[in-house]
Amino acid sequence: MDDEDQYQTGYDVGSFPKDFGYTPFDGEAEGTTGPLTGDQKPRILLMGLRRSGKSSIQKVVFHKMSPNETLFLESTNKIIKDDICNSSFVQFQIWDFPGQIDFFDPTFDSDMIFGGCGALVFVIDAQDDYMEALNKLHMTVSKAYKVNQAIKFEVFIHKVDGLSDDYKMETQRDIHTRANDDLADSACDQIHLSFHLTSIYDHSIFEAFSKVVQKLIPQLPTLENLLNILISNSAIEKAFLFDVVSKIYIATDSSPVDMQSYELCCDMIDVVIDVSCIYGLREEAAAFDSQSSSLIKLNNGTILYLREVNKFLALVCILREDNFERQGQYKNLFLNLVFTCKLYCYL
């Protein structure tokens, strides 16, 4: 992304009104993220046909809306940019992309849009006829690739909650083949698309976003390695490094992620923030801060342990209760790890 800086300068993403309720530390975010300022953060564009579910994704993932409430969202009929910058790692800019937009419109500054972005997420409604969406995808991807070759293309096959398992697979395979065939036909073989099956009614959308974000983090191997060291030297079974606001995991150890543990950890973060909102000392204080830590014992002998890493990140671990007594001896290691993580996050 050589040309990134060049386009960043004249592009003020904060010019659009932010009328969304839930961002408790919106105002102070920019100032406190350390050396990683807004311009350097990877940026994600969310695109897709109208009514494909972009606004719903945005509301559910970043604004904590209940998935059922998204039914009542109005259809977005003009380009809407929303800026979510309260995360230390990723700056999200969601572009709602109505169907009638014309790439060849001279006012459409593709250099500006695609130049500075790290990943382009294209949302396809799996319950709808996706032919038009595929055409759009092809157009968008080839256009974006011309401008910025380092861009990562992610396709969310969305709203799969309504599909049966077999049909889900069939749809994914069909979209995959068609999209790749289209690219091969126009001699764009080198473009690689990643596909994710997502739904806002479960955690698949969070997981898909996690994977997108992880591709944009250069420190990922190091963070993963640190977590590996942690779990191999302690009795911890699984460790996640979470972005607290969006509940996206920035890194995890290399053992397979199982959906239930991930959901548990997400729910834990919600609980911690809610409880801390209610019982926090001062009303204006942020629900999650540099002192946060929490421990939840489940009735199946499992313990969830949350520890802040920095203002936006938390380390959530799953471990067995009978091992927890022994955890004292790992405390030092644990703290060391937390500090090392901090260090890397600021790099």
Next chain:
Amino acid sequence: MTSRTSYITQEGPANALALNKDNSQVVIAGRNVFKIFTLLDDKFEEFCNLRVGKNLNLNFSCNDVAWNLIEDHLLATAATNGAVVVWNLNRPSRSKQEHVFIDHKRTVNKVSFHTSEPMLLISGSQDGTMKCFDLRTKEATKTFYSNTESVRDVQFSPHQAHTFAAVSENGQVQLWDMRKADKYFQHFTAHSGPIFACDWHPETTWLATASRDKTIKVWDLTAKPSCDFTIHTIASVGRVKWRPQRKYHIGSCALVVDCGINVWDIRRPYIPFASFNEHKDVATGIAWRGDPQSFLSTSRISTIWSIIKTCFENPLGSNNNPTRRQVSEPDAVNVMNLLPIGTNNDQLNSVFDNDVRSLQSESAAGAATTATTGMISGGDDETETDEPLDNNHFTGPYLTNYRRLPPDYGKRHQPKGDFSFGECELDPLPNSIIDFSNGGDNFAICNDNNWSLPKEAFPLRHEIQNRSPPPEQFPNHPPEVNNEDTGSILIEDQPCQLVIQCVPKPTFWNPSSLVENTLRHHANIKDIQTTVSILLALGDKRKSINIEIALQEHWLLEYIDMLGKFKLWDVATKIIQLAWISSVSQLNQQSTTVHTCCSTCTKSLQRAGWLCDRCHSSKHALCSLCHQVVKGIYTWCQGCSHGGHIHHMSEWFETNKTCPTGCGHLCEYS
């Protein structure tokens, strides 16, 4: 017949296990355990601990382990820090670490040795790449970019030496050709969630994949990949392994929730064929011990102290007659989906008994422990015994532990919807055969105690039918000399030259029965080389000897096999040439054809070497110098696979050393 279970405790969780070539030793590897055990009859014996040395760094923390199946002293492990470590058990020093490849940036999830080239090793990593390592040059020779997220498993095909399958976290299966590192030759989306493991079927071109979407799928890869069978489990599936010698059986263990190890009949996708609940935590590795009746497994354990467990038991049923079972099971398995017409009751009983146990264990508590007659309906499944059965081969010492039902069969497979799936699957299958109350178990081996001698002394290369009984049977016929003319003269200990010298005087004395006895004697004392040498030396005279041709053939094959083991290929070839039995003498005329395949679609070229019938192109047959289609002799470099007209190539290599395509390979033209 008894069945046994044993176990052993280890500190720290194990992530994987691997068996050696002859299934006599097992290695387990984990975050802080890496040991080799010798498998004894009823217990484990620690053979060596590889986790030794002054600085135990992260290279010792293993995600996966593989044992070379050709060179028995080589092992490879995948470390969480991205290192691939090769271990050599022949090293004289205490530390057996041979070499560390640090080519991967992120965790290596899987290592696997090539099935026929012992020096090739492949790894699959979290960074989405696979690397092929050459143990001779000690470097990563090739890198395969999967363009996906992390690669969870790589497995070489047992059918095509150059093919390997890779499965990744985005639900894709990719098939690669070792020689073409730039792009996979086939890929398909197999699951809607991450795939964690795959396993090639040992006989057919099936690939089983196990995924987080709680299914195991079996893919037929002969043409376009098609999903032939889907097994639905109750939890994410962590590992799968086909059961040897049972075409439709596959073992699996779950990643979470379910601590049991299940064996499935893939044609019956909802209820396991058998399941084992010895483990107290999730199993992390399973391996079959070469035969279908015994397997080993390791588990992750929450406590720091964990237990390795071996269970020698007849895992897959309560049949006490193993020989009968071996013969009968293929039939019985078929019958399960059809109607049991004309099949032995005992056989059926043995198989159905499993099903019944897993299905109806609750209602089975009060059922009799011997086979009874009459009608009994078990659980929700309204089935009846059609036929009274009174086989009493369930007389093992564990009888009281079995909660057995009268076997019912015949109707139960017809109304498939009658099974009470939910209840049975969620029930933690209380009918483990032997209940150990260990705190946790890390490692288990299951085996039955059927130590009947194998029918063949050596594993035969070819399937031989209508074979006469092998020499082991002959002790029943003691070598008595029943000679008519000369009376009983025992010359068994005589040198063989003497015997042969006697042959030229048949008029006075017919030595044929004596020779016959000598031959049988030598075969009985496993001196097969003498037997075959005498037979060869006898020439046409051997016709007068009263030994069946099939037995002679068997001796010959055994001798050839033995020579092969000592790598005396020359001698073996001579024996084959001198052989008087056509099926033996044709041995070295088999598999002499080399089939060529199209380089783009891998369809074999049948009609002409320069035109592929499927893709209708001759791209693979272009001369790299003149770019014309080569219709005569095509010569190519074995290293870079580029080539062309033989005269063009010879001209080119008179003046050049590198490949004419410019690929940079230093070709050798001779």
